[in-house]
Each structure stands twice: as C-alpha cells, then as structure tokens.
Amino acid sequence: MTTATSASTINYWPDNACARAFWGQQELPPYRELLADTTAWMDVAAGQRWLDLGCGSGQLTRALWEKSGGQVEEIVALDCAAANGRALRRLAQSIQPPDLDEHLHFLHADFSHGLAQCPDDSFAGVVSGLAIHYAESYDPTRRCWTTAAYERLLDDVYRVLQPGGQFVFSVCVPDPTWLRVAFSAIHGFFLSRNPFKYLKNAYRMMRYGGWLKQQARLGRFHYLPADRVAQLLRAAGFVAIEHRLSFARQAYLVRCRKPA
Numbered sequence: 001m002t003t004a005t006s007a008s009t010i011n012y013w014p015d016n017a018c019a020r021a022f023w024g025q026q027e028l029p030p031y032r033e034l035l036a037d038t039t040a041w042m043d044v045a046a047g048q049r050w051l052d053l054g055c056g057s058g059q060l061t062r063a064l065w066e067k068s069g070g071q072v073e074e075i076v077a078l079d080c081a082a083a084n085g086r087a088l089r090r091l092a093q094s095i096q097p098p099d100l101d102e103h104l105h106f107l108h109a110d111f112s113h114g115l116a117q118c119p120d121d122s123f124a125g126v127v128s129g130l131a132i133h134y135a136e137s138y139d140p141t142r143r144c145w146t147t148a149a150y151e152r153l154l155d156d157v158y159r160v161l162q163p164g165g166q167f168v169f170s171v172c173v174p175d176p177t178w179l180r181v182a183f184s185a186i187h188g189f190f191l192s193r194n195p196f197k198y199l200k201n202a203y204r205m206m207r208y209g210g211w212l213k214q215q216a217r218l219g220r221f222h223y224l225p226a227d228r229v230a231q232l233l234r235a236a237g238f239v240a241i242e243h244r245l246s247f248a249r250q251a252y253l254v255r256c257r258k259p260a
Ligand SMILES: C[S@@+](CC[C@H](N)C(=O)[O-])C[C@H]1O[C@@H](n2cnc3c(N)ncnc32)[C@H](O)[C@@H]1O
Pocket: 013, 014, 019, 022, 025, 053, 054, 055, 056, 057, 058, 059, 060, 078, 079, 080, 081, 084, 109, 110, 111, 112, 128, 129, 130, 131, 134, 135, 136
C-alpha cells in the first residue's frame, strides 16, 4: 500500500460526465463479450429478486430481465452516480417484454459504505460488471488506502444473499492493458452507425482508464490477482468459486455461491 496524496482523493464515479462516458462502453466488442459471458453465468429464474451493483446504464439489469423473460420479481440497480438513475428509467421504458408493473428500481448509493439499505437474505442473486473493485477506504492513522471497504462489501453481498444464492461479477485483472481493449474494439469503429461518437466515447473512457489504473497502483482501487479475489471470497464465506478471463483478457469473470 502507498501513502495517498490529497489529489488522489478525487472520485470521478459520482460525476455525470464520468457516468455518461461509460454509457458508450456497450458499443465496444470486448464489453459485448463480457456482457455475453456474464449473462451466460447468471442463473436467474422467475420470481427472484436480484441486485446489480454499480449498474451504470443498466446493461446487466437488462440482461437479467431478458434472460428471465420479464419474470423476475425485482431488480435493484445500485449506483453512486445520479445520472445512472436517469439512464435506468430510460432503459425501463424500452426493455422487452415491457416492465408494466415496475419491477426495476434504482438505488442511489455508495457501496464503499456497505449495503446497509438491503436486508439480510433478500436476494436470490447479485451481479456486478467491473464495479465492486472501486469500493474505497482510506485509513487516516496509517495514511494509506486499504481493502477494508472491498472486504466489507463482499461480506455484505454474502449477508444480503439468500442461502444458495449466486454472486456473478467481473473485476479487472492487475494492471490491465486498456490498449488491448482499444485494439480489440477497432472493428467496432467500422461497424458503428456513428463512428465519430464511437471514437469520442472510446477516448473519454481511455482518459478515465488512466486515472483508474493510477489509483489502483496506489492501492485505492483493487485490480487483484484471481487467487487473491478467491481468497477474499472464501474469507467472506462463499463456496463453489470459479473464474475465467473475458473483456479481451483484461477482466476476470467470477461466479460463486452462498452455501445452501
Ligand atoms: C465500469 S462502470 C460499469 C457499469 C456497469 N456495471 C456495466 O457493466 O456497464 C463502473 C460502475 O460502478 C459505479 N461505481 C463506482 N464506484 C461506486 C461506488 N462506490 N458505489 C456505487 N457505484 C459505484 C460507477 O458509477 C459505474 O457506473
């Protein structure tokens, strides 16, 4: 762990500009790969309640809804950026089958403080795409970033899951190579209906990507090796832990369960 500087305490995630920059992510082929891989691992069924942590514009919420044929009881989509609440409302108006009885709900919250708003044993599943490793905690006594908030979040995911419940999530590999993501996205440029917008979005994400990598090196964000992620999951009580590479090999997709 490295001592934090005052400049490094800025967090762009709650900003509307940052939220909007990542809405363009869904156009990138590596992201489509990750979305498809995550969807394939979600064991969602009719009547269940699911939580989408760090939902962004709601692509995983949409995937849950579609995979259940619109039969889930509720999806709570949580994010620290208010702009993503607006994106979620737009998504809720366009999903198929239509969400006539309002089963999708946005929760504006910062998961670095845990999931106090969610009762114990309340979800059959929790999903998260490239988000939970941004749980941040700073120890003023030791003057360094720690993994305490990340570990507390894993404990809380365990707490809010019903026995036998599933946790499916992706996290970046250590020191990810964004250029590899960009390179894999090149053919998306030629397929895009609006190549200029595509390039603009890709450029914005690369800029935030530089900040994210720098903060991960400081120990604030947690781009950890797969065996360390598995160790933290085991410590939280999870079992049946599996992982694979996705997102142009720059992210681990992980699935595990709370024991039945
Ligand atoms: C890389 S984006 C992924 C968005 C979405 N999961 C997807 O797959 O498209 C990371 C998301 O995590 C959210 N996030 C980051 N830190 C957060 C925090 N402390 N609490 C809640 N959400 C957070 C961001 O606002 C952003 O929407």
